[in-house]
Ligand SMILES: Nc1ncnc2c1ncn2[C@@H]1O[C@H](COP(=O)(O)OP(=O)(O)OP(=O)(O)O)[C@@H](O)[C@H]1O
């Protein structure tokens with residue numbers, strides 16, 4: 465089922481009651497989540513990700529705007545009638561119940577013609593336990609399982625009522641790196657197998673990029689960019705998104721467009737730019753640098769770090785915004801430096817130009 469968020473704004477009263485101002489957790493946010501897809505909501509802490517999930521689940525009501533499930537306006541519909549499965553940021557299993565009882569819990573209080581017999585409940589529990597591969601653990605208690613197993617129990621519990629929508633709020637945050645990788649692949653498998661429209665919150669951009677059909681990048685309650693992960697990475701709309709996606713981070717230089725050419729300091733990076741003269745930021749992805757003696761950007765060489773397949777060149781340039789320019793090249797590339805200087809060519813498709821005031825992308829090609 466598709467979900468539509470139509471110009472949603474959510475304001476909370478300021479916790480400090482003496483202050484009149486409100487906190488705007490979500491700011492005029494519009495997005496359509498296509499049926500059966502996995503969408504990752506991505507952004508720094510406090511940008512409104514959990515609030516968006518709570519607005520979809522019905523735990524919060526928007527201050528303005530509407531929520532649609534399919535064509536139905538559910539803005540006023542209570543959470544229990546929305547058919548949403550939710551795994552919270554700090555998922556909590558009931559410690560005194562077994563895995564079976566934990567998963568069965570949402571089925572126990574169904575009323576009227578939805579009421580289930582013991583056998584029906586057991587059958588549903590078995591089915592989801594199988595899906596998340598914990599059939600053998602049904603008689604254990606949460607304390608007798610690993611973090612990843614507990615995670616899967618929480619997901620099974622969210623799935624047992626066959627929700628139309630699955631909302632996962634940082635479901636992997638408590639797992640170690642290895643288990644996290646395994647569990648995220650498993651999550652994707654379950655999502656593909658069930659075809660449930662799923663919204664997944666994370667602040668880990670790699671996690672978001674690796675398992676989702678679409679990503680939505682947020683900042684301070686606003687939608688900054690949405691799209692297929694690789695497309696957003698390859699074509700960021702603004703400096704925030706460019707910086708947010710990619711490890712190591714994009715390298716940002718202050719530069720300018722002058723007489724239809726792009727400069728970083730005195731180095732002319734490119735000719736034939738169709739723009740008025742202005743100050744800009746130039747972002748270059750780490751994989752966008754090619755050492756070349758007749759390159760365009762001169763930097764002070766600091767260090768070469770070889771890490772198996774790749775090597776990382778650390779260098780410095782006076783117009784660089786951060787401490788060290790990090791460029792990544794294949795480890796079998798020969799790196800020549802002369803007098804402590806290294807010269808790079810910049811791959812045009814890995815180089816982005818942003819207005820220095822609005823920080824919006826300027827298309828120069
Ligand atoms: N019930 C509330 N009352 C007041 N302010 C709130 C409430 N819930 C959230 N906020 C504020 O709204 C903003 C968005 O919060 P939200 O929990 O949605 O962020 P988040 O993106 O999920 O962050 P995190 O990654 O840390 O979980 C924050 O500034 C937060 O302090």
Ligand SMILES: [Mg+2]
Nearest residue numbers: 513514515553
């Ligand atoms: Mg949150």
